[in-house]
Amino acid sequence: xxxxxxxxxxxxxxxxxxxxxxxxxxxxxxxxxxxxxxxxxxxxxxxxxxxxxxxxxxxxxxxxxxxxxxxxxxxxxxxxxxxxxxxxxxxxxxxxxxxxxxxxxxxxxxxxxx
Amino acid sequence: xxxxxxxxxxxxxxxxxxxxxxxxxxxxxxxxxxxxxxxxxxxxxxxxxxxxxxxxxxxxxxxxxxxxxxxxxxxxxxxxxxxxxxxxxxxxxxxxxxxxxxxxxxxxxxxxxxxx
Numbered sequence: 001x002x003x004x005x006x007x008x009x010x011x012x013x014x015x016x017x018x019x020x021x022x023x024x025x026x027x028x029x030x031x032x033x034x035x036x037x038x039x040x041x042x043x044x045x046x047x048x049x050x051x052x053x054x055x056x057x058x059x060x061x062x063x064x065x066x067x068x069x070x071x072x073x074x075x076x077x078x079x080x081x082x083x084x085x086x087x088x089x090x091x092x093x094x095x096x097x098x099x100x101x102x103x104x105x106x107x108x109x110x111x112x113x114x
Numbered sequence: 115x116x117x118x119x120x121x122x123x124x125x126x127x128x129x130x131x132x133x134x135x136x137x138x139x140x141x142x143x144x145x146x147x148x149x150x151x152x153x154x155x156x157x158x159x160x161x162x163x164x165x166x167x168x169x170x171x172x173x174x175x176x177x178x179x180x181x182x183x184x185x186x187x188x189x190x191x192x193x194x195x196x197x198x199x200x201x202x203x204x205x206x207x208x209x210x211x212x213x214x215x216x217x218x219x220x221x222x223x224x225x226x227x228x229x230x
Contacts, residue, residue, distance in 0.1 A: 044157070
């Protein structure tokens with residue numbers, strides 16, 4: 001089955017610096033890769049996603065890149081702010097014969113120090 | 115627009131009791147999902163439903179039962195709760211398979227369940 005590895009598990013940066021979180025997936029049939037932000041006590045919130053036919057997508061300070069050949073994708077946050085502090089999860093969607101699932105990485109706790 | 119809600123938000127129960135966690139969405143999304151979140155495991159899919167009366171197992175279905183008689187509701191039942199089911203449970207939903215943004219899943223606020 002699909003396996004998603006996420007690194008690093010914790011990341012601490014200074015306000016204004018960039019942060020990069022990387023994920024690798026195992027199943028080449030995966031076709032959709034979302035990133036979620038989870039604040040303490042809340043549900044995961046989708047912040048950006050990318051489909052397998054696109055190499056890069058950007059939305060203001062966040063961007064996601066996908067390398068299908070290497071089976072890895074990354075989240076880039078520029079000009080980080082204290083409110084970016086949260087746990088970030090990557091995921092890969094796998095679909096087969098009418099079934100589907102999102103497999104999540106184990107998360108990265110990002111701390112942005114003022 | 116209420117979106118997706120879960121109830122209760124917190125629940126403490128004893129081993130062996132039956133517990134039902136509720137999930138309700140107001141978007142008329144076709145798909146609904148149940149995940150559990152545990153330290154060191156991230157989010158794992160328990161069950162999902164593609165439409166009313168259609169359900170399928172996820173990664174960790176043992177000990178759980180789901181039903182979906184109405185599109186907007188997707189209850190999760192622990193038939194005989196065990197300590198290993200202590201977790202935070204999240205419900206999610208997404209649209210059907212046509213149109214833009216069809217793969218986006220939207221999560222509820224979660225239910226923290228403790229089994230003593």
